[in-house]
Each structure stands twice: as C-alpha cells, then as structure tokens.
Amino acid sequence: MHATVRSVIEVSGEGPADVTILDTEASPEHLSRGTAMHADAMLVVVEPYFKSLETGRRMAALGTDLGLPRVALVANKMRDERDEAAVREFAEQHGLEVAGTIPFDEAMPAAERAGVSPLDHDPGAPSVAAIGELARSFVR
C-alpha cells in the first residue's frame, strides 16, 4: 500500500492550482518507508509539551532524510505565551521552522463529538482562522 500511495502522490499535485494533502500514519516506520518521498513539503503537527515536540522532531528528521524540500512544525492546542515560548525555544534549538500556531480551541473536540467537520461546526472558530492563515502562508 505504501508504494501505491507513493505513486499516487508522485503523479498528483502537478498543476498550478493543484494541491494534494496526504494525511499520514503518525508512525516513523510509515514515513521511513518512503510514502511521502514525492511531497514538496511536510507539516508535522505538535503539541506544546516535550514528548510531543520530541516525537515531532524525529518525524521532521525523517522528512528531511527523505529529501523533502521543506519540513516545518505546526504548533497545535496552544494555550498561552508559555506554550509559545516552549515551542519557539525547542524549534530554535533543533533548527526547525514553525509554519503556524493554532490556539487551543474547544471547537475542535466539540466538532469531533458532534461528528461534523470543524469548518461546518464553527466556521468562525479561532482554530479555523489559524488554519486559514497557515493555508495562505504555507501553501503555494
């Protein structure tokens, strides 16, 4: 299956308006099998605590090893300035880009509980606005 995904990604996303988004298994094992090797960029979603950042760092390293042109963290569930500082410090320490910061937002788990998409649940939610900002700044 990994080889099929790899090939689909290889032939997709070629037109100027085309965007392919691969939501992938979190496991480093999956990434190391090269599923993502034809991607232009990787976003690694992390939460502002050490274990999550450390896992994210390892995933980002795998993306870099695959030769992906751009690998960056997205900091999710950010509650306050302390969280911002923790992520920023970690990223600087390890030479990682932080592509976006998404606030902790009750709208996300609420959408999940309701079984609907975040965008349909609450289009004006701060988390949705932050993802919109990420779309504008990161996706070319």
Next chain:
Amino acid sequence: MKLVVAGKGGSGKTSISGTLARLLARSGRRVLAIDADSNPNLSLTLGIPADRFNSVPTLPRDLLQRTPDGARLSKSLDEIRSSHSLDGPDGVSLLVMAHPQHAGTG
C-alpha cells in the same frame, strides 16, 4: 503542491488536514486529500458523512504494476479520481487507502 501532514495520534493532525483541504478548495485550489492512516477519519474532518465514507472503494492493490523500469500506476490520476474518490464539500476529492478492517495488509 504536495503536502504531507504528519503527527502523533491525538495531536489534531487530521482536523488540521481536513480543514486545510476545505479552506484551500474554497480559495480556488483543486484539492486531492489522501487518507493513508490505518485508522482513517479524514473524511469526517472534511465533512463527508460516515455512510458515504463506508461506501467508498479503497484503492485496489493491482493499481500498481511492476515494470522492468520500476512500479507504475495502471491508471491515470483522473481515472483514479473518477473511480475511487469521494467528492466532499467545497469540491475536495478524497482518496482512501484502506478501511480499518483492512489495516495492516499493505
């Protein structure tokens, strides 16, 4: 652009992937979302109801043909889209690699 979204379970990876896909589609992009998780739930964060998701055919294994020059797809991407993708809100196309009961076979 081809973008991989990775992250630990529970990190919010799939909510972000789905919302990103919808917002990009709204801004005029032609978005193909691929759920390659063994516990696929991208459809939900894209806004595709569960009953529609359960009826989507996953990609067949013989889609990839081995040739002397390496592996290649036996169909074009447009063919794959029309036979195997689900159309979601805002025009996002979703490809699902495996349903949960098939997880671990590929």
